[in-house]
Amino acid sequence: MSNPWDIKKEDFPVSGLLSDKIKFVLGYAILAPSTHNSQPWLFKIDSNSCKIYYDPKLKLPQADPKGRDLYISLGCMAENIMIASNYFGIFKELKLIFEGTLAVEIVFRENGERNSDLEYLLDTIPRRVNVRGVFEDKTLPDDIGIELLSLNKDQRIRIRFVDDKEKISKIASLTAEGLRMAHGRPIFRQEMSKWMTSSLSSRKDGLPGYSLRMPFLLSFIIPVLVKFFDLSLLLAKLNRISVSSAPLICFIESEKSSPEIWFETGRLAERLMLHLQSKEIMTSIFVASIEIGDLYKKVQEVIGNDLIPQFLFCVGYMNQIQGHSPRHKVEKKIIA
Numbered sequence: 563m564s565n566p567w568d569i570k571k572e573d574f575p576v577s578g579l580l581s582d583k584i585k586f587v588l589g590y591a592i593l594a595p596s597t598h599n600s601q602p603w604l605f606k607i608d609s610n611s612c613k614i615y616y617d618p619k620l621k622l623p624q625a626d627p628k629g630r631d632l633y634i635s636l637g638c639m640a641e642n643i644m645i646a647s648n649y650f651g652i653f654k655e656l657k658l659i660f661e662g663t664l665a666v667e668i669v670f671r672e673n674g675e676r677n678s679d680l681e682y683l684l685d686t687i688p689r690r691v692n693v694r695g696v697f698e699d700k701t702l703p704d705d706i707g708i709e710l711l712s713l714n715k716d717q718r719i720r721i722r723f724v725d726d727k728e729k730i731s732k733i734a735s736l737t738a739e740g741l742r743m744a745h746g747r748p749i750f751r752q753e754m755s756k757w758m759t760s761s762l763s764s765r766k767d768g769l770p771g772y773s774l775r776m777p778f779l780l781s782f783i784i785p786v787l788v789k790f791f792d793l794s795l796l797l798a799k800l801n802r803i804s805v806s807s808a809p810l811i812c813f814i815e816s817e818k819s820s821p822e823i824w825f826e827t828g829r830l831a832e833r834l835m836l837h838l839q840s841k842e843i844m845t846s847i848f849v850a851s852i853e854i855g856d857l858y859k860k861v862q863e864v865i866g867n868d869l870i871p872q873f874l875f876c877v878g879y880m881n882q883i884q885g886h887s888p889r890h891k892v893e894k895k896i897i898a
């Protein structure tokens with residue numbers, strides 16, 4: 563299989579070694595979203611388990627000084643493992659560790675009971691995409707909120723929906739403010755520019771121009787433009803338009819912050835985004851309003867709440883086709 567997105571559940575090695583089954587499931591893991599498409603995970607496979615580390619070289623000190631987006635990315639990825647390994651009947655236990663670069667260990671078993679309720683999520687993993695652009699003016703199904711709420715099993719984290727147009731517009735303005743603040747700093751732009759690539763790049767990580775919906779030719783010079791010029795006004799405007807077009811914003815919040823809470827936030831976020839995508843409802847992540855400086859306090863005022871907003875994504879219909887962003891192969895992420 564040359565393209566990681568072409569994974570097929572029929573290829574699961576039913577009579578293969580457990581380590582081959584674990585590797586197969588990791589093929590679903592790596593399709594998860596990650597901040598800047600940095601794919602910050604590393605896997606260490608033992609006879610019946612897989613330890614998950616983050617790669618310290620892939621931290622983003624400017625965009626993600628606390629490491630929150632790093633752990634959310636690991637959580638999104640681990641949720642894909644949970645879905646796939648439970649579907650194939652090989653999941654045994656998730657051990658939360660969070661020591662140094664080691665986050666968790668997932669223990670597997672040979673042949674457990676398959677959970678076919680997860681099939682729709684498994685089938686959606688290779689179809690999910692983080693869309694960018696303007697949402698259609700189309701109402702979401704009435705019961706979608708209830709469905710999403712039922713997917714949260716962790717009492718420590720809460721889902722909050724914002725569908726009031728005025729509040730969405732204020733969050734869009736705070737997103738724009740976050741981008742202006744971030745891109746006003748040359749050191750942030752320098753870090754960002756390293757992750758931006760042209761639409762024809764052969765790199766297996768980062769943000770290719772097409773995934774940012776950028777004109778083809780512009781994608782070749784944008785990394786240099788971002789590095790040396792302050793494009794914050796333009797980027798702020800584009801992001802404001804996108805966020806304000808969304809019929810719904812979904813926040814994930816908690817009382818406390820810790821790597822474990824961020825990891826669980828990522829797990830829930832991935833499950834919610836997959837559930838939505840399974841119904842052809844698209845999602846678009848925008849963390850600037852909660853990540854940059856103290857802007858999150860203004861977000862709390864808008865939504866009238868004092869929990870910490872850990873993650874947010876916009877929800878709606880968007881019928882333009884956006885290609886998948888690249889991924890490193892599983893083998894590239896396995897360490898001895």
Ligand SMILES: Cc1cc2nc3c(=O)[nH]c(=O)nc-3n(C[C@H](O)[C@H](O)[C@H](O)COP(=O)(O)O)c2cc1C
Pocket residue numbers: 593594595596597598599630631632634635638690691692693694768769773847848849850886887
């Ligand atoms: C923790 C986290 C934060 C993210 N923040 C943003 C963001 O602020 N703006 C944005 O456009 N995309 C954001 N993304 C989306 C990633 O850029 C996207 O997942 C990645 O490029 C891979 O693309 P894909 O999800 O379509 O496969 C974020 C993703 C994660 C997991």
